[in-house]
Amino acid sequence: MSNFYNQTRAASSLMRRLKRSLINPTAVSRARCFTTAEGHRPSLVHKRSLDILHDPWFNKGTAFSMTERDRLDLRGLLPPNVMSSEQQIERFMVDLKRLEVQARDGPSDPNALAKWRILNRLHDRNETMYYKVLIANIEEYAPIVYTPTVGLVCQNYSGLFRRPRGMYFSAEDRGEMMSMVYNWPADQVDMIVVTDGSRILGLGDLGVQGIGIAIGKLDLYVAAAGINPQRVLPVMIDVGTNNEKLLKNPLYLGLQQHRLDGDEYIAVIDEFMEAVFTRWPNVIVQFEDFQSKWAFKLLQRYRNAHRMFNDDVQxxxxxxxxxxxxxxxxxxxxxxxxxxxxxxxxxxxxxxxxxxxxxxxxxxxxxxxxxxxxxxxxxxxxxxxxxxxxxxxxxxxxxxxxxxxxxxxxxxxxxxxxxxxxxxxxxxxxxxxxxxxxxxxxxxxxxxxxxxxxxxxxxxxxxxxxxxxxxxxxxxxxxxxxxxxxxxxxxxxxxxxxxxxxxxxxxxxxxxNMYLFPGIGLGTLLSGSRIISDGMLQAAAERLAAYITEDEVLKGMIFPPISKIRDITKEVAAAVVKEAVEEDLAEGYRDIDARELQKICQNEEEVLEYVENSMWSPEYPTLVYKRG
Ligand SMILES: NC(=O)C1=CN([C@@H]2O[C@H](COP(=O)(O)OP(=O)(O)OC[C@H]3O[C@@H](n4cnc5c(N)ncnc54)[C@H](O)[C@@H]3O)[C@@H](O)[C@H]2O)C=CC1
Ligand SMILES: CC(=O)C(=O)O
Ligand SMILES: [Mg+2]
Missing domain, CATH: 3.40.50.720 (NAD(P)-binding Rossmann-like Domain)
Known part of the structure; x- marks a missing residue:
């Protein structure tokens, strides 16, 4: 493991000062699904016309160029003035800024839920723009898509639910999960955040409504770690709830039964794990907000055989x-x-x-x-x-x-x-x-x-x-x-x-833990490590600790500002990749095999470059129709 005590802040800031390199064509593609290669190459889509406008993965709304509108049968389906993505955001922000009251105090902000609704609607119709807004304003909107507002969202989820996001596996689905996973449209999934809703933040058992926390965590995976939003999957495992208030509510969206326990409970989680790792063998599963009773047991059960970790514990x-x-x-x-x-x-x-x-x-x-x-x-x-x-x-x-x-x-x-x-x-x-x-x-x-x-x-x-x-x-x-x-x-x-x-x-x-989990996930993904070792977690923590300068620490700053979360995550992920290589756990990722990864890891700057080049950024790709 890297010796933390020898790490100097000067070295880290030097890394950060490094000019962003051009995309390395052999590096991992940060492009969206179906994209043939990096950056400016077109993305192939198998749909046209209204189907595109209704698909948040590909929709660009008013930003579709005229040639694209012709190519994708969109002419006449949008107002004629083609907007730049900056103009689109300007228009969108007018709506959001109307609610402008300092959001950092969460629930004490009377507009927090209204802001969440506006952002969620954008998420539903145009993911690229949603993440562009989130990344550019992360300090302001992390408290809306994540804690504290996400807590309020989970508490009210049965009323707020409009369009589905993620997957629901319930106790009723026993025996079916292996086929259900194929209902998810993406052939590639890099990150799953799964909860059983049993301990959502400090709000207790919220049953199926806990899916909101998995969605919020994955928002940060995209915004902070640059995981492609087409490759994230929020999951709710609904084994019932012991929240009597929810059970008595006829509008509650989850199973109206008490939680399964013991072997029955474990059998459901086992089946889920087998199903997702069968369809996506390289996926990483983050366990989130499981009650302590199960958090440790499940971690011990899976951590030596699967790419998984428990965010609340680790x-x-x-x-x-x-x-x-x-x-x-x-x-x-x-x-x-x-x-x-x-x-x-x-x-x-x-x-x-x-x-x-x-x-x-x-x-x-x-x-x-x-x-x-x-x-x-x-x-x-x-x-x-x-x-x-x-x-x-x-x-x-x-x-x-x-x-x-x-x-x-x-x-x-x-x-x-x-x-x-x-x-x-x-x-x-x-x-x-x-x-x-x-x-x-x-x-x-x-x-x-x-x-x-x-x-x-x-x-x-x-x-x-x-x-x-x-x-x-x-x-x-x-x-x-x-x-x-x-x-x-x-x-x-x-x-x-x-x-x-x-x-x-x-x-x-x-x-x-938002300062660490995105980098742990990204570093594990890019190293191709089959498990997440204690050493990898330790390396992540040490890198975060090293991020703060002596001057900052003396002023009482022990964590960096959220506005730096993408840079922090890059550094944390680099530390995780290096540790995985040092522990001989790294098997490589896509066309970067274990040997090449070892070479990359000999040079700190190259690891950072590798990580940075692998991070998805919210830019509209050129879309080209191809019959599916
Ligand atoms: N800041 C962060 O990154 C994280 C914060 N958390 C927060 O930590 C809290 C606890 O999470 P878990 O450990 O999973 O919950 P848990 O429900 O498993 O544990 C709560 C613990 O607090 C104890 N407790 C309850 N009342 C107490 C009192 N009056 N005095 C002292 N202890 C008391 C309970 O006995 C129990 O041991 C939650 O609010 C959660 O949001 C959890 C993970 C990450
Ligand atoms: C932050 C977090 O994971 C929690 O409060 O549970
Ligand atoms: Mg948690």
Missing amino acids: GTAGVAIAGLLGAVRAQGRPMIDFPKQKIVVAGAGSAGIGVVNAARKTMARMLGNTEHAFDSAKSQFWVVDANGLITDERENIDPDALPFARNTNEAGRQGLREGSSLVEVVRQVRPDVLLGLSGVGGLFSKEVLEALKGSTSAKPAIFAMSNPTKNAECTPEEAFSIVGDNIIFASGSPFRDVDLGNGQIGHSNQGN
Whole structure:
């Protein structure tokens, strides 16, 4: 694995300064399906006339040139004035800008859902333009297509549903999935994001309505990672819901039954996995928002045999590690001091346990990667769940949380016991970091934040990572006003920076797995790795951590702005490709075989170029009709 500690920021910025190279004809085609080659070569379509205008993959609306209108039997079906794509966007934005109220606070923006509707309608009729708008305005519209608004969309999905997007596999489809997958029109699928809707953000079981989160995540795959939108597939596996409110709603669109469980549940997921990997053997499957009960089990079940990962467990862990390392640097300490950090984590679900596992491994590696280092690193964590501090006295302890259960005697010496409240734990431990993945809005109450003032750290870090906005454990205003100006703050959903007065800004970082999952997926795709190893995930996290400069970190920025997400994703993907090659997992992608990939990986600039050239960009291709 690349040695993170030797990586310099200077090297990364040099890479970024590299001039964009011309498309390498031997590089992976970033062109759309049916496109014969890169960039300006035409795309072959098997439809004409209104069928084209009704196909969001090919529709250009008013931007169809006159020659194309003739070629595709479109003359007379559109107003005569041919628009450039810039003019089209200008016209579209008039509509959207009418609703212009600062969107970054999500649900507190009364127009968030209306904006989502306008964007969704564009998505339905012209994908190229949709992604052009999204990429150009990612900071403004990520909070609409992704957290927090996507949460609201999922909650209201049965009412909002108009046109289908993605695939639905339900418990009723048992025995049929292998043939159902052929109902999807694309012969190539690179990325699937699948959910069973059982834990959507911090909003609980939303059943079939959870498909919105898979759609939102894939929007970021296209916008940030440049995955071709014709090759993404959002999937909902509907095994029922335990949300009684939904079950009682006759307009609910999902199966009106309680969730399958046990072997029956696993059989459905197994069948789905077999079906998608049979039709698309090279696809990557991202598991999203599965309740913790299944998240870890399914990850263990599939991760050594399939190209898959669990974003909530592994993506979140990587983002948190990057943030935690940033917090150490922000304290003016060397990163190697990370193993000394005292970390209180509120939340022992898929995300919380994913984070403590990964943080423990990172600490152990820094301490020499011995068994002793691994064992002692666990003492840096205090994990609190709905029942308080987890100790070895806990009855029916979740096996995933077991390694982090505090020894009761030792807890006693600290003035703590099984079930101690969060405020007691913070008061006694005086942690460097308070990290929330509990899904409980306001959990970091005034009392808890007051207790954090006793932190032994010169600059304590508060990670209120639960989503959407109203589920954040605290707001940045609360954190800065109660704990003081000298803190680091990050939240899962976006908040505005805080004006601290005297020209000082309290930086509000967004600590969300969106910084990693697109690069993990893209890097895996471009390496052709058959699995996603711990090393690949670690390399991704390290690259994200290295993205922030020393200057930025000292100003309290531990994550880069969302506006840089495409560049960040490129770097993360490059790190993943390199790691896959180093671990001998890479089998190559399309016409780049494993040997060529190895050569590419000898030169950092070439890897970045390879990744960049493989990313789809939203430009209209010239369309040529060909009988299907
Ligand atoms: N920022 C990010 O990138 C990510 C954020 N998340 C967020 O993390 C949250 C949790 O996700 P999961 O772990 O999958 O959910 P989960 O439901 O599996 O786990 C929630 C945990 O919080 C604990 N909890 C509940 N009430 C508590 C309280 N009063 N005090 C302390 N702990 C309490 C529960 O006992 C449980 O251990 C969600 O809101 C989700 O949106 C998840 C993944 C990524
Ligand atoms: C961000 C994310 O994956 C979650 O809140 O579940
Ligand atoms: Mg999630």
